[in-house]
Amino acid sequence: MNGFKRRTELKKDKIRTAALELFCTYGTDKTSINEIAQKAGVAPASIYNYFGSKEGLMKDTFINLLESGWKAKKELWETDLPFPELMKRAVSMKDDFIDQINLELLTDPEIKKLIDDFYERRYPYIVSQFIEKGRREGYIRRELSIEAAMLYLNMYQNAVQHPEMLKNRNKNLLKELYDLMLYGLAGQPIADKTE
Amino acid sequence: MNGFKRRTELKKDKIRTAALELFCTYGTDKTSINEIAQKAGVAPASIYNYFGSKEGLMKDTFINLLESGWKAKKELWETDLPFPELMKRAVSMKDDFIDQINLELLTDPEIKKLIDDFYERRYPYIVSQFIEKGRREGYIRRELSIEAAMLYLNMYQNAVQHPEMLKNRNKNLLKELYDLMLYGLAGQPIADKTE
Amino acid sequence: MNGFKRRTELKKDKIRTAALELFCTYGTDKTSINEIAQKAGVAPASIYNYFGSKEGLMKDTFINLLESGWKAKKELWETDLPFPELMKRAVSMKDDFIDQINLELLTDPEIKKLIDDFYERRYPYIVSQFIEKGRREGYIRRELSIEAAMLYLNMYQNAVQHPEMLKNRNKNLLKELYDLMLYGLAGQPIADKTE
Amino acid sequence: MNGFKRRTELKKDKIRTAALELFCTYGTDKTSINEIAQKAGVAPASIYNYFGSKEGLMKDTFINLLESGWKAKKELWETDLPFPELMKRAVSMKDDFIDQINLELLTDPEIKKLIDDFYERRYPYIVSQFIEKGRREGYIRRELSIEAAMLYLNMYQNAVQHPEMLKNRNKNLLKELYDLMLYGLAGQPIADKTE
DNA sequence: AATGAATGAGGGTTCATTCAT
DNA sequence: GATGAATGAACCCTCATTCAT
Incomplete structure (x- = not known):
């Protein structure tokens, strides 16, 4: 890559970074192209040169997010932690993965395909490994x-990352939730082995 | 109530209905007063006559939702169903209750008070009764x-009502989820007594 | 006048009173028909029944003001006060007469005629009497x-009633102004005879 | 300044000119952004790009007016004209200075400070020089x-510039007014030295 | 290639006025 | 005749997008 393209790639990344931060803070709707341009230190028109439209930038941002999230997740699964610890970390892992960016993009076929791929192939694969470990x-x-396990994991993830939960981060409450995760309403909580 | 006020009340309700549907479908931000007016068959200005502002309409919609949801929930809790059935119904009960409408309204003191009342008094009361029944x-x-139980219930509710879940409404998946609810990942599913 | 018409006249007056107060407080532009109706305790449509339009109401208000102002002014001139005292009172007399109501009405021929009559006949007549007294x-x-005297009087009236002047109502400043009125920048102030 | 900025500055000035004229003719309230844009030959949105808001444009207009008025006034005072001539010119000098633009802007702290500075420091300074000259x-x-002199000057300025006065611009009337300025109602007019 | 300027379309809101009862 | 409801037109303003340099 020559110095020309490198500088271009650098600017694109500055835009991406600015966009991601603003999108996550204010939501995609409440973030204007002008704000992103200003924060990135480029002209608004440049964003159109690079990404075509606001939706294009959102798509790019979303895909980047998805892939980097995937990478982090994959790394986690490939460690050798005992199952309960793995479970806790998986659940509490920050996952802008899917929730931060509004779902109205799903009309875009490229995104739709990516998400489908994600949900139909990549995510099940990783969860099945998780389950296998849990069984072992x-x-x-x-x-x-596997479907039920995927849902269950997502559910916990949403709950644990819920703003109210984060606000009153309560050790006991979290512990109870993890117990519920393993043993449900009826089961016996086991003595804590990891904490 | 004379015919005059009745017709007014009717129009207000048409606006409310249109607003609720559009708010839930597209979010409050993406729903314009013009759209609501058109769907309700009134002039945009009429909405201002009735509700003062867009925020006023949102407040009204939100409160209505909260109260009617509360009523339905209360009725459910007061039935004599066996615990697992009650649990299923509670969880699968449509609950736009709180999630559908954006949280930026929370600045309004009236709304804030209502929500606090709801979360601090009404909801805990009902959940504690639910738990008591489950224990018995x-x-x-x-x-x-109780806190953990409230969270757990909400979590399931969100999951069960998640669009994807509703789309692929899968009997077996649901059944698995209910089992998970009672027995967690580790526990033994009991023979189904209600289905 | 029967009871019917009397009640009608009463309502009209309530509207007039409300309108005058609001017009003077907020200006005619910033006063809405709805506000006037509410303050007067009638329906907005009633204002249209009585006065035809907002401009009609403004016209009516303006004429009333003009005439009542005229009456007060006339009474003052007909007293037997010594000239300097008369002058002070004339100048400091609250004169919503002409300034409070915006001049865009002047397009209306009826108003225009009234104002012309006022400025061409009634006001010169009274001022000429004032001057005659001053000369005597x-x-x-x-x-x-007479023209110059009229202007001069108006000028002082505006100055004395200027908000800033009213705010810092300063006895000495006022006295100086009255001296200037009689003797100008160059002349000798006389020993105060009235205060 | 390159051609780019020059054209921008030109457009800004076109907007300023259009705004000033319309503001003075119809008042700021009755002048809409659309009208200004049309008269200036730009899109309404451009006005927002340049001035941020209607209030921003009003502020800019007002400050420009104040400063340019001040400059003209200062130049006048610094000439060597004899006192009566100086006085005439000062009074008849077009002074949109302060009266033309509505006072509700005064909420803006920047404007408020400017006006205070003007009335507390700059204007008194110049008037005191005027008075000194008159005395000499x-x-x-x-x-x-000085306070009385300031008021007196303003008063004459308002009177001389009053629309009706300007309309019937009458040499004799004006001359009488200037005599009144120097000698009041009672004093002796001097033989005219300047005309 | 990169940019600052320019804009059209649309949003929320107000209000004088008319309409239906 | 009196009213509350209903509205069209206009206002200020925002912003994704295009244009001219």
Whole structure:
């Protein structure tokens, strides 16, 4: 890559960074192209030169987010942590993955395909590995389907990352939630092994 | 109530209905007063006559939603269903209650007070009754806190009502989720008693 | 006048009173028909029944003001006060007469005629009497024209009633102004005879 | 300054000119951004690009007016004209200075400060010089306060510039007014030295 | 290639006025 | 005749996008 393209790539990244931060802080709707341009130190028109439209920039941002989130997740799964600890970390992992960016983009076929790929192939694969580990270590009963486990994980993730939850971050409450995750309303909480 | 006021009330309701639907579909930001007016078959200015401002309409919509949701919920809790059935219904009950409408309204003191009242008094009361019933019937272990139970319920509710879930409404998946609710990842699913 | 018409006249007056007060406080532009109606305790449509339009109401208000102002002024001139005192009172007399109501009405021929009548006939008549009195008592030099005297009086009236003047109502400043009125920049102030 | 900025500055000035004229003719309230834009030959949105808001444009217009008026006034005072001529010119000098633009802007702290500076420092300074000159040349009696002189000048300025006065611009009337300025109602007019 | 300027389309809101009862 | 409801036109303003340099 020559110095010309490198400088271009640098500017694109500055735009991406600015956009991501503003999008996550104020939402895509409340973030104007002008604000992004100003924060990135470029002219508004440049954003159009690079990304075509606001939706184009959102798409780019979203895909980047998805991929980097995927990478982090994959790294986590590939560690050798004991199952309960892995579970806790997976659940509490910041996941701008999917929630931060509004779903109205889903009309875009490229995005739709990516998300489908993600949900149909990549995510199930990783979750099935998670479940397999859980089974091997005796924490997950055999008959649980992957779909149910995926939903269950997402559910916990949403709950744990809910603003109210984050605000009153309460150790006991979190511990109870993790117990519920393993044993449900009826089951017996086990003695804590990791904390 | 004379015919005059009745017709007024009717129009107000048409506006409310249109607003609710559009707010829930597109979000409050992406819904313009013009759209609402058109869908309700009134002039935009009429909405201002009735509700003062867009925020006023949002407030009205939100409060209505909250109260009618509360009423339905209360009725449900007061039935005599066995605990697992009650749990399923509570969780699958449509609850635009709080999630559908954006939280930036929370600046309004009236709304804030209502929500606080709801979360500090009404909701805990009902959940504590729910838990008590679960304990009596042997489905909930004694040491579970009300806070954790509230969170857990909300979590399931959000999951069950998640668009994707609703789209692929899958009997088995739901059943698995309910099992997870009672017994977690590790526990033993019991033979289904209600289905 | 029967009871019917009397009640009608009463309502009209309530509207007039409300309108005058609001017009003078906020200006005619910033006063809405709805506000007037509410303050007067009638329906907005009633104002249209009585006065035809907002401009109609403004016209009515303006004429009333003009006439009542005229009456007060006339009464003052007909007293027997010594000239300097008369002058002070004339100048400091609250004169919503002409300034309070915006001049864009002047397009209306009826108003225009009234104002012309006022400025061409009634006001010169009264001022000429004032000047005559001033001359008789030795306070006004003989060669001063009526037009100039009219302007001069208005000028002082505006100055004395200027908000800033009213705010810092300063006895000495006022006294100086009255001296200037009689003797100008160059002349000798006389010993105060009235205060 | 390159051609780019020059053209921008030109457009800004076109907007300023259009705004000033319309503001003075119809008042700031009755002048819409659309009208200004049309008269200036730009898009309404451009006005917002340049001045931020209607209030911003008003502020700019007002400050420009104030400063340019000040400059003209200062130049006048610094000439060597004899006192009566100076006085005439000062009074008849077009002074949109302060009266033309509505006072509701005074909420803006920047404007408020400017006006205060003007009325507390700049204007008194110039008037005191005027008075000093008048005294030296024997036209102003020694005991007259600066406050009174300021008021007196303003008063004449308003009168001379009053629309009706301008309409019927009458040489004799004006001359009488200037005599009144120097000698009041009672004093002796001097033989005219300048005309 | 990069930019600052320019804008059209649309948003929320107000209000004098008319309409239906 | 009196009213509350209803509205069209206009206002200020924002912003994604295009244009001229």
